[in-house]
Amino acid sequence: MVAAETRTKVLEVNDLSISYGPKTAMSGLSLDVYENEIFGIIGPANSGKTSFLRAINRMDAFDSQMNVNGSLRFMGTEVSAWRNDYALRRQIGVVFPLPVGLPMSIYDNVAFAAKLRGVKGKAALDEVVERCLTRAALWDEVKDRLDSLGSQLSGGQQQRLTIARALSQEPTLLMLDEFSIAVDPVTTMRIEDVLKELKKEMTILLVTNLVQQAERLADRTALFLNGSLIEIGYTDALFEGQTQDQRTKDYLEGRFG
Amino acid sequence: MSEKTLAPSQLDQRDASWYVDKLVQILMFVGGISAIIFIIGIFVFITKEGIAFLFEGFSFTEFFGSINWRPTSSNPTYGALALIVGTASVTGVAMLVAIPFSLGAAIYISEFATGRTKETLKVLVELLAAIPSVVWGFIGLSIMNEFIIEVFDVPIGLNVLNAGIILGLMAAPIMTTIAEDALKAVPDRFREAAEAMGATRWQIIRQVIMPAAKNGLVSAVLLGVGRGFGETMAVLMASGHAINIPTSPFDSVRALTATIAAELGETAQGSEHYGALFALGIFLFIITFIINLAADLVVRGIRKK
Ligand SMILES: Nc1ncnc2c1ncn2[C@@H]1O[C@H](COP(=O)(O)OP(=O)(O)OP(=O)(O)O)[C@@H](O)[C@H]1O
Numbered sequence: 001m002v003a004a005e006t007r008t009k010v011l012e013v014n015d016l017s018i019s020y021g022p023k024t025a026m027s028g029l030s031l032d033v034y035e036n037e038i039f040g041i042i043g044p045a046n047s048g049k050t051s052f053l054r055a056i057n058r059m060d061a062f063d064s065q066m067n068v069n070g071s072l073r074f075m076g077t078e079v080s081a082w083r084n085d086y087a088l089r090r091q092i093g094v095v096f097p098l099p100v101g102l103p104m105s106i107y108d109n110v111a112f113a114a115k116l117r118g119v120k121g122k123a124a125l126d127e128v129v130e131r132c133l134t135r136a137a138l139w140d141e142v143k144d145r146l147d148s149l150g151s152q153l154s155g156g157q158q159q160r161l162t163i164a165r166a167l168s169q170e171p172t173l174l175m176l177d178e179f180s181i182a183v184d185p186v187t188t189m190r191i192e193d194v195l196k197e198l199k200k201e202m203t204i205l206l207v208t209n210l211v212q213q214a215e216r217l218a219d220r221t222a223l224f225l226n227g228s229l230i231e232i233g234y235t236d237a238l239f240e241g242q243t244q245d246q247r248t249k250d251y252l253e254g255r256f257g
Numbered sequence: 258m259s260e261k262t263l264a265p266s267q268l269d270q271r272d273a274s275w276y277v278d279k280l281v282q283i284l285m286f287v288g289g290i291s292a293i294i295f296i297i298g299i300f301v302f303i304t305k306e307g308i309a310f311l312f313e314g315f316s317f318t319e320f321f322g323s324i325n326w327r328p329t330s331s332n333p334t335y336g337a338l339a340l341i342v343g344t345a346s347v348t349g350v351a352m353l354v355a356i357p358f359s360l361g362a363a364i365y366i367s368e369f370a371t372g373r374t375k376e377t378l379k380v381l382v383e384l385l386a387a388i389p390s391v392v393w394g395f396i397g398l399s400i401m402n403e404f405i406i407e408v409f410d411v412p413i414g415l416n417v418l419n420a421g422i423i424l425g426l427m428a429a430p431i432m433t434t435i436a437e438d439a440l441k442a443v444p445d446r447f448r449e450a451a452e453a454m455g456a457t458r459w460q461i462i463r464q465v466i467m468p469a470a471k472n473g474l475v476s477a478v479l480l481g482v483g484r485g486f487g488e489t490m491a492v493l494m495a496s497g498h499a500i501n502i503p504t505s506p507f508d509s510v511r512a513l514t515a516t517i518a519a520e521l522g523e524t525a526q527g528s529e530h531y532g533a534l535f536a537l538g539i540f541l542f543i544i545t546f547i548i549n550l551a552a553d554l555v556v557r558g559i560r561k562k
C-alpha cells in the first residue's frame with residue numbers, strides 16, 4: 001500500500017477467522033495497526049467489528065462458543081501465546097457500546113484497574129482517579145461526589161466513567177466500541193478531542209457506526225462487511241473518493257443497502 | 258345506525274375476559290389474605306395459651322436469668338436461659354458450618370460451573386433441601402455421634418458440635434439456593450467489564466460480584482439463622498437434650514424447640530407447665546419473626562438500588 005512502514009506494529013493480524021459454534025462471524029482478516037494511530041473500523045451491523053475486538057483481548061476464553069483461528073499478534077506476540085491472559089487484558093482498555101458503571105463508588109470504579117495493576121497508596125490512587133476523570137471530561141461533574149455509586153450516574157456520565165476506567169489501566173491499546181451511542185453530541189465532541197490527545201500516548205482502535213466520526217478521528221479506516229474486510233485506506237483519501245472498492249464508496253456516501 | 262359507528266354503550270361491554278380477570282383478582286386476594294389470617298391466627302392461639310402463664314406464674318428475671326427449667330418439681334421453676342443459650346450455641350456452630358459451605362457452593366454454581374454440571378448441582382442442592390429433618394436427626398444420633406466419640410475421644414457424641422454440624426448441613430442447601438439467586442442477579446455486563454480490564458476470576462468475585470450481591474447473601478445467612486432457631490427434630494435427636502450452659506462444643510445442650518416438642522405431650526392443657534411451654538413458643542415466634550423481618554428488609558434494600 002504505502003512505502004516502507006517503519007513504525008512499530010501494535011497489532012498484526014493474519015488470516016484471522018472468528019466463529020460462534022457453526023456460525024462464522026469473521027474470516028480471512030489481515031491488517032496491521034501501528035503505534036500511536038487511531039485506526040477506525042466502520043461497517044454495518046453484523047459485520048464482525050465487535051467480534052474482532054473480543055478476539056484481541058481474548059474474551060473467547062470466557063465464551064465456550066467463541067472460536068478464534070489464524071494469527072493475531074499484539075506487541076509482537078500471539079495473543080493466544082500470552083501465558084498470563086489477565087496481564088494481556090490489563091494492557092488493553094475496552095469501552096463497550098453501552099455504559100457499564102460497576103456497582104461500586106465512582107472513585108473505586110476508576111481506581112479498580114489501577115489497583116489491579118498494583119498501584120498502592122491513597123495519594124497515588126487519588127492522582128490516577130483525578131487525571132483519568134479529567135481526561136474523560138467527567139471530573140467537574142463528579143468531583144464532589146466521588147463516593148456515590150457509579151451505577152447511579154446518568155447514561156452519558158457512566159460512559160465517560162467507563163472511558164476513565166479504561167484510561168486508568170494506562171493501556172497500550174485502547175479499543176472503543178461505538179462509544180458514543182449513549183453520549184450527547186457535545187460530550188461526544190469533548191471526548192473526541194481527548195482521543196486526539198491520547199493518541200500521542202497510545203494506539204486507539206475505534207469502532208464506530210458514525211462514518212463522520214471516523215472521518216474526524218481516524219488516521220486510517222477499514223470497512224468490514226458481513227465478516228470480511230472490504231478495504232483499508234488513509235481516511236482522508238477514502239473520503240476524497242479514492243476507494244478501491246465500490247462498496248466502500250457507497251457506504252461512505254450513505255448509499256448502502 | 259351504520260355498522261361502523263358504534264355507540265359508546267355498545268363499545269363498553271363487559272366480556273368474558275373482564276369477568277375472568279375480576280374472578281382471578283378475587284381468588285388471589287382470598288389466597289393472600291388467608292395466608293396472613295393463618296399467621297395472625299397462629300400467633301393469637303399461641304398467645305392465648307401462654308397468656309395466663311405470662312400474667313401469673315411468669316417472672317421475667319427467672320425466665321431470662323435462671324437456668325433452672327424444672328416444670329415437674331414440687332416447687333416448679335421456669336428458667337429458660339439454658340434453653341436459649343442451647344439454641345443459640347447450636348445455631349452459632351451451624352452457621353460456622355453452613356456459611357462457608359453454602360457460599361462456596363453458591364459461588365461455584367453461579368460463577369464457575371457451566372452447562373450440565375451446573376444444572377445437576379442445582380437439582381442436587383434442591384434434593385438436599387428436601388431431606389426430612391428426622392433423617393438428619395437420625396444421622397446425628399447414629400453416624401455423627403460415633404464419629405465424634407471416636408475422633409475427639411469424648412464420652413458422649415450428642416452435643417453442641419453434633420447438633421450444630423447437622424443443623425448447618427440442613428440449612429446449607431436453602432442458603433445456597435438463595436445465595437446463588439443473589440449472585441445470578443448480578444448482571445453479566447459487570448463481569449464482562451471487569452474481565453476486559455484484566456481482573457482475575459477471584460478478583461471479580463471478591464471485588465465486584467460479592468459486593469453487588471451483598472444484600473442477598475446477608476439475607477441467605479439470616480434465613481439460615483432463622484432455620485437454626487426454629488428447627489426441632491434434628492436438634493432434639495443430636496444435641497443430647499440436657500439442660501446445661503455449654504462451656505465447650507462437646508457439652509450436651511437442650512434447645513427451646515426440642516423442649517416444647519418433648520414436653521408438650523405430657524402436660525395437662527391449661528396447666529402452668531403447659532402455659533410455660535407456650536411462653537417459650539411466643540419467644541421463639543418473636544425471635545424468628547425478627548430474623549425473617551431483618552432478612553426481608555435487607556432484601557428490600559437490594560431492590561431499591
Ligand atoms: N457472544 C456471541 N455468541 C454467539 N454469536 C455471536 C456473539 N457475538 C456475536 N455473535 C455473532 O457474530 C456476528 C458478528 O457480530 P458482531 O457483534 O461482531 O457484529 P458487529 O459488527 O459488532 O455489529 P454491530 O454494529 O451491530 O455491533 C453476528 O452474526 C452475531 O450474531
Ligand SMILES: [Mg+2]
Binds near residue numbers: 051
Ligand atoms: Mg458491535
